Amino acid sequence: MPELPEVETVRLGLERSVTGKVVTGVRILDPRAVRRHDGGPQDFTGAVTGRLLGNPRRRGKYLWVPLGGVDPMSSAGDALLCHLGMSGQFRIDDAGTPLLRHTRVVLDLDDGRELRFLDQRLFGGMQVSRGGALLPAEISHIGPDPFDAGFDAVVASRRLRARRSTLKRALLDQSLVSGIGNIYADETLWRARRHPETPTSRLRAVEAAGIYETAREVMAEAIDQGGTSFDRLYVRVNGETGYFGRSLDVYGREGAACRRCGAGIVRMAFMNRSSYLCPRCQRWPRGVPRL
DNA sequence: CTGACAACCTGACAGC
DNA sequence: TGCTGTCAGGTTGTCA
Numbered sequence: 001m002p003e004l005p006e007v008e009t010v011r012l013g014l015e016r017s018v019t020g021k022v023v024t025g026v027r028i029l030d031p032r033a034v035r036r037h038d039g040g041p042q043d044f045t046g047a048v049t050g051r052l053l054g055n056p057r058r059r060g061k062y063l064w065v066p067l068g069g070v071d072p073m074s075s076a077g078d079a080l081l082c083h084l085g086m087s088g089q090f091r092i093d094d095a096g097t098p099l100l101r102h103t104r105v106v107l108d109l110d111d112g113r114e115l116r117f118l119d120q121r122l123f124g125g126m127q128v129s130r131g132g133a134l135l136p137a138e139i140s141h142i143g144p145d146p147f148d149a150g151f152d153a154v155v156a157s158r159r160l161r162a163r164r165s166t167l168k169r170a171l172l173d174q175s176l177v178s179g180i181g182n183i184y185a186d187e188t189l190w191r192a193r194r195h196p197e198t199p200t201s202r203l204r205a206v207e208a209a210g211i212y213e214t215a216r217e218v219m220a221e222a223i224d225q226g227g228t229s230f231d232r233l234y235v236r237v238n239g240e241t242g243y244f245g246r247s248l249d250v251y252g253r254e255g256a257a258c259r260r261c262g263a264g265i266v267r268m269a270f271m272n273r274s275s276y277l278c279p280r281c282q283r284w285p286r287g288v289p290r291l
Numbered sequence: 292c293t294g295a296c297a298a299c300c301t302g303a304c305a306g307c
Numbered sequence: 308t309g310c311t312g313t314c315a316g317g318t319t320g321t322c323a
Contacts, residue, residue, distance in 0.1 A: 003316055032300085061317075086317055087301080102301085121300045123317055165293070174318080181316055227316095231303095234316070251316090272296080273315080295323085305313080 002084040004145055004179030005222035006234050006242065007061050010090055013237030014056045014065065017092045018115055021053050022069065025108035033104035033119060037127035047128040048080060048107065054133070060145045060178025066133035079132040081139070085123025091116045092237045120233060145179035146216035157208035160200055167203075168196035168275060171215070180215055183228055183251045186276050188215040190250040195282045196275050202285065221247065250276040 002010070026045040028034060037044045047067075054066030057079075064079040082088075091100070095114050099106070105117040105126060117126060129136035144151045156177050163170050170176060171185040180188065189196055192214045203211070222228060227242030230252070235241055249259055253276060254267040263280035284290060 006316070035299095083317080085300090086315070119300090120302070121315090121317095123300065163293090169294085172317095183316055230316080233302095271294095293323100296321085298320085299318090301315105303314085305311100307310085307312105 002061060002088070002227070002234060003181035003184050003219075004058075004061060004147075005184070005219045005244065006227035007058055007063055007084060007179075008147075008223050009227040009236055009242060010084070011056045011058045011063055013092070014063075014090060014115075017113070017237060018053045018065065018109065019055050021113075022110040023048050023051050023053065023107050024110050025049060027106040027108070028104070029099075029106065030104040030122070032122050033117060033125050034127060036125050044126075044128060047075075047078065051075070051078075053080075053109075058145075059135070059139060059148065060142050060174055061181070062136075062139050062142065062178075064129065064132060064136055067128070077131045077133040079129045079136055080126060081129040081132060081136045082117070082126045083124050085119060085121060085125070087120040087233045088124030089118050089233070089235055090237050091118060091235075091239065142174050142178045143176050146177060146212055146219065147179075151177075153209040153212055154205075156212050157205050160208045160211070161203055161205065163200040165200050166196065167194055167198040167200055167211070168270065170200050171211070172271075177212060177215075179219065182273055183248070184215060184219055184222070186251045187218045187249055189282060190276075190278060191218060193281050195284055196270065196277065197288060198285045199288065250278060252276065 026048050028041045031041045034041055034044045050070045051067040052069035054068055056065045062083055064081040067078040093114050095112050102118045102120045103116050104119050107115040129138050160170055168185050171180050192211050222244040225243040228244040229241035250265050253265045256265050258278040261280045263278055266279050268275050
């Protein structure tokens, strides 16, 4: 599911509902949801129980909640680090409400509600990051996202142009700039009128920076609409779907008319998944041999 | 460094 | 009613 706008929508929901609450209990229904936690499910439970939940933070598609309270001397600065993978979601429900299918972990809160982690495919998960409240070491390899206070368009542009790769591949590379996934890469490329196979080295500095500016714009609009929902696999913490799906210009619109020029949107295979683009607005880069 | 690919998982859907 | 193959918002590790 989730790319930056969806994760940010979830973060906003958590900010309103769990900040300042204390975890009174942890129930791990499927240990695979915490398999990345060092020490296993038992240790995870011990590290989270009794902790005060801070203000949720995000970088790219990663989300973390600073953990306070209990024993500040030994546990100060820890964080509950989460990734939603392809199908993860958080829900806030009143205690005792029936659990939905695919519920993997339940955190009991001191306000009579529960923070529930659901994940159909289990590509996502949670772990406690020791000392990770500011920025978990586990995600130090992830580059800043376009909304990050530390995001530098000049640096990003330089790194993008230094790549000996193609544009969509580079946009999906989380170590360069994080948060962009398959949907927003395609939407960004359409808006910037660039073909996915454009060699990165061909971009001028201003053009490269412009690509990230476009990505930021597209994702900001998506956040305003609560992200993109195709089905019930992505919902907000209150169960509502996002509305950006109806604003998508190319993703999933194979055969439909380009909103700019009317040409038929095409789908092409790309890295074991799909790319959608307008064959008229997004010309194959000149001089690049076609496959 | 770059790319190709398998692995990690479940479920919906098309076609036979 | 099966069964098989395909596809799906992601990340990581291995091998060339």
